[in-house]
Amino acid sequence: MAPSVIIIGASGTVGRPLVQEFLKNKTRFGRIAVLADPTKVSRFTDVQSQGVEVVVGSFLEANSYKGFDTVISLTGNTAMKLQPGMIDAAIAGGVRHFYPSELGTDSYVAIGKRRYFRDKIATREHLRDRAHEVPGFAYTLLMTGAFTEFVPSPFNNVDIENHTAVSYGVPDALISVTALPDIVRYVVESVLLPLEQDKSCRELRVAGETLTWATLIETLGEVQGVKYHVTYLDPREAAEKEETARVAGNTDAEMLWAGKMLFSTGVAHLAGPLDNARFSFTPENAKETLQRLIGKK
Ligand SMILES: NC(=O)c1ccc[n+]([C@@H]2O[C@H](COP(=O)([O-])OP(=O)(O)OC[C@H]3O[C@@H](n4cnc5c(N)ncnc54)[C@H](OP(=O)(O)O)[C@@H]3O)[C@@H](O)[C@H]2O)c1
Known part of the structure; x- marks a missing residue:
């Protein structure tokens, strides 16, 4: 049977193009919906007119x-950090396949519970536990490495006007983008790939390319002519700085500094075989x- 899909966070950076991609493939799905908080329904008027259902309600109710x-x-x-509650509500509502908010790396378990990933790790653990308890429930961890769009950005201290990068890491750190x-x-295509009958956790790793941080910045320079x-910092x-922000209770700064160590330290490298x-x-x-x-045009 054609899958019926509901999206949480459909108004975000990934959510908006994802809804459009689902619309392109509309005939392959039973239903395509976005879940909208009652105070934010109006932002989905446009996609509703294109054929996406808008379900108005709480993310934490079955x-x-x-x-x-x-x-x-x-x-x-x-x-x-609210995802475990969403997962429980979704299971209670009859959902049998959950994609947690991932779209990143697979190596963070190995590097410890760094702030940037803490809630993703807790969500993975919750999914594993619930899948043990609920027959027929499965989840997909889709890992894509870093978004290429985020490379030329202040997020990584990359300045495309002045052609400088100040990178916390090393030149030969591998990165998948x-x-x-x-x-x-x-x-969208992964939802249509059949799940294996006896496996509750499906891991998919995909990437456009894997290269070193230094080569990536060189490539950026090439396309700009x-x-x-590049300055490398420890x-x-x-x-x-992340720890200082944590102690001060400044979560935004904590995340910002955690983020600055993602691209040039090897964390965003998908090491396993790709799918x-x-x-x-x-x-x-x-x-x-x-x-x-x-x-340059
Ligand atoms: N690998 C990479 O380089 C990379 C880069 C970017 C993103 N990502 C990953 O991609 C995923 C999506 O990120 P994104 O950039 O699309 O995020 P985003 O732009 O911040 O969007 C987040 C979405 O979540 C919604 N949201 C906020 N509070 C919520 C709540 N309490 N309950 C339910 N939904 C809520 C937001 O709605 P409102 O607008 O109403 O707040 C928005 O639609 C994340 O897992 C992120 O880590 C990876």
């Missing part, structure tokens, strides 16, 4: 999920994406 078999959560950092238009295609000046400095071949398209490599975004 009723919101009735009639859907698959939930895709795209909650952002601040709401990430995938472009957002490809990420949403992976999400310039050479970047990631421990950023970790100390790209299970999908119908070839993703953009880093150069193609950067060219599309900021290349």
